[in-house]
Amino acid sequence: MQQREFLNTVMPFKDKLFRLAKRLLVSTEEAEDATQEVLMKLWNNKDKIGQYNNVEAFAVTMTKNYCLDRLKSKQAGNLKLVHSNYTDESVSLQGSIEVRDSLGWISKIISKLPEQQRMVLQLRDIEQYEFNEIEEMLSMKATAVRVTLSRARKAVREELTKTHSYGISR
Amino acid sequence: MESVDRIEKLLEKYLEATTTVAEENELREYFTKSDVAPHLQHYSVMFNYFSIAKEERSTREIPVKPGRKPYYLAWASIAAVAVLAFGIYFGSEEPSSPYDKLFAQGYTEEEIESAQMAIMLFTNNFKKGVEGASYLEEFEKNTNRFILNN
Numbered sequence: 188m189q190q191r192e193f194l195n196t197v198m199p200f201k202d203k204l205f206r207l208a209k210r211l212l213v214s215t216e217e218a219e220d221a222t223q224e225v226l227m228k229l230w231n232n233k234d235k236i237g238q239y240n241n242v243e244a245f246a247v248t249m250t251k252n253y254c255l256d257r258l259k260s261k262q263a264g265n266l267k268l269v270h271s272n273y274t275d276e277s278v279s280l281q282g283s284i285e286v287r288d289s290l291g292w293i294s295k296i297i298s299k300l301p302e303q304q305r306m307v308l309q310l311r312d313i314e315q316y317e318f319n320e321i322e323e324m325l326s327m328k329a330t331a332v333r334v335t336l337s338r339a340r341k342a343v344r345e346e347l348t349k350t351h352s353y354g355i356s357r
Numbered sequence: 358m359e360s361v362d363r364i365e366k367l368l369e370k371y372l373e374a375t376t377t378v379a380e381e382n383e384l385r386e387y388f389t390k391s392d393v394a395p396h397l398q399h400y401s402v403m404f405n406y407f408s409i410a411k412e413e414r415s416t417r418e419i420p421v422k423p424g425r426k427p428y429y430l431a432w433a434s435i436a437a438v439a440v441l442a443f444g445i446y447f448g449s450e451e452p453s454s455p456y457d458k459l460f461a462q463g464y465t466e467e468e469i470e471s472a473q474m475a476i477m478l479f480t481n482n483f484k485k486g487v488e489g490a491s492y493l494e495e496f497e498k499n500t501n502r503f504i505l506n507n
Contacts, residue, residue, distance in 0.1 A: 190421050197419060205415035219417045227420045293406040312407045315378050337374035344372060347399045 193233055197226060200243045203314050204250045210309040211254040213298055221257065225249045247324040251306060258302070296346045297339075304339035311336055361394045368400065 204225055209218035225246060229236065239245045297305060306325060310316045316324070321332050364387050370376045371384060387393070388404035459469055 193421060194419060201419060202414050206410065206413055209413070219415060222415050223417055223420055230419075230421055289402045290406045290409060293403060294410070311374075312381070313410045315381070315411075317378065333374040337372060340372050340374065343403060344400075347403060 193230060193236075196236065196242055197229065197246075200246060201226065203243075204246055206313065207247060207250050207306065207309055208254050210297070210305050211251075211302060212257060217257070221250060221253050225253055241320075241323070244320060244323045247310070248326070251325065255302065293343070293347075296343055300339055300342055304335050304342070307332060307335045308339040308343070312340075361397070364394070364397065368397070 201222065205218055205222040208221035209215060212218050212221060228249060229242075229246060236242055297308060300308070303325075307321060307327075310321045310324065311318075318329060318332055321327070322329055325332070327335070364384065367376060367380055367384050371381065376384070384400075385404045385408060388397075388401040389408070393401050456469070
């Protein structure tokens with residue numbers, strides 16, 4: 188596989204990997220590292236890419252594994268993740284401060300969910316993958332995906348109605 | 358415009374994770390509009406966030422060069438240090454008397470001597486000039502005294 192061919196394969200989902208990594212690792216810098224690492228592994232195994240029937244799903248799985256490993260080694264090494272940069276750069280593109288605040292609030296809510304729920308929510312509600320794709324990426328059963336997603340969505344809704352009635356986000 | 362009824366039903370399905378991607382898009386579309394039913398307002402922040410979060414991009418280049426970058430950099434720095442060390446080592450050994458250099462450039466002995474004379478004359482005169490300037494300094498001190506006393 189040549190460089191250009193590889194780029195053409197990888198380009199369409201590179202940002203998806205990055206966003207998934209960021210959802211898990213929170214830090215933009217670490218998410219960039221994770222993406223780079225995964226793509227590098229893919230590039231080093233480029234001769235085998237033809238064998239995978241779905242490179243994108245495979246790359247998502249690799250990203251997931253890499254990020255979960257990072258999180259685990261961090262906990263083991265007593266290096267607690269500092270959740271300091273909740274605010275998305277993309278969000279700051281929005282003119283209104285009010286909108287930005289409530290959007291930052293949502294990413295904060297999501298970052299408090301368990302990892303599994305965060306991943307499913309990311310892959311479904313943001314990347315809009317089909318359920319069977321998510322099952323393959325996360326090697327989960329169909330029912331497990333739905334249950335996890337339902338929990339994640341309800342948890343977000345719960346937090347939102349709470350803040351809504353307190354009038355914090357609006 | 359979709360009826361609020363339909364949206365409520367879709368939301369219910371959404372929370373049970375039984376909506377299709379198409380239905381979820383319908384929800385997104387409804388909540389990007391400004392005339393969202395008041396009791397559903399808080400959902401619009403969520404659905405808007407989903408659309409905006411999808412726009413975030415990775416800014417790094419895709420690493421397609423073979424070999425890992427950290428090793429590459431490490432070797433490059435080792436090589437740079439080696440080159441620098443050799444440069445300093447051999448650079449200090451080179452016999453570099455200014456005469457040799459000038460001879461090498463094809464100047465004769467007389468030419469060099471006359472150039473030296475000229476430079477000497479120049480430096481002597483320059484020294485005189487500097488001495489003269491020191492008087493100026495003295496003068497300035499005194500004027501300062503006047504100004505301060507005023």
